[in-house]
Amino acid sequence: MIGLAKRAIRYYVNKTGRGKGLFKKFCHPTGFEWANYLARWGGIHSVGKGVWINPGCNIPDPSLLRIGNNVGLSDCTIFGHDGLIGVFEISAGKQLDSVGAVDIFDNCFIGYQAIVMPGRKIGPNSIVAAGAVVTRDVPPGVVVGGNPAKVLCTVEDLIKKIEERCEAYPWMELIRQRGTHFDPDYEPKLKAMRAQYFFGEKANE
Structure with missing residues (x-):
């Protein structure tokens, strides 16, 4: 029921430009969704x-x-x-x-x-x-x-510095497999590996 309501709000807001407060509060739009809304109605x-x-x-x-x-x-x-x-x-x-x-x-x-x-x-x-x-x-x-x-x-110098840091990260193979800057299917494993690397222990469950 909640999912249906969110879809209805998202459709209404993008179709009419009205109700952006509802859109932000209940639908939690991604940065790409919000940019698309602003491009059309902002x-x-x-x-x-x-x-x-x-x-x-x-x-x-x-x-x-x-x-x-x-x-x-x-x-x-x-x-x-x-x-x-x-x-x-x-x-x-x-x-x-x-x-x-x-x-x-x-x-x-x-x-x-x-x-x-x-x-x-x-x-x-x-x-x-x-x-x-x-x-x-x-x-x-x-x-x-x-x-x-x-x-x-x-920016070229910054990229080199980030590349140097990445050489030590044990999860870089996952990053390469992911193929995009965010994928929810990869996040749980990435979070666990990062916590282990930086803190030497698993995060609180």
Whole structure:
């Protein structure tokens, strides 16, 4: 019965664009499902293929956001406006506007609680680390982090570091068999092997 209700909510929301709160609360959409919903009903300027958007991602100005292909957005915030304009209108008697479009190019990832300020360009092939505050354009092929965000290394360097760590992992054969970044059939065995490797004991049952 619950499964039927979830399917009905999912169908209704994707068909009409209404009830997104119900969709998030009861259906727990994946990042790909949420990106598809936002691409159709979220008012984003454009969304490419293979985009993943965590439902906790905050996009106050969707019409000022353009997303390329193979992009992942964690629980980050993408701003397209500067909220202090309302203060200046009263304090300085100024009628102003302060907005800027954000362009996220292909093959980029923006981490947890990162903030991208208006008018910024990200990538292509770049990563914004968790908690970073992006106040300048992010060049292609780099990893940025900090406040304000600065270049930490190249994506190529990061891949090499991850590859080196992977050489010691006893579950890499499972990762290769899995063939995708997530498969629920592989997760129980992977979790057990990771706990054994890092802690020397099985996780609590």
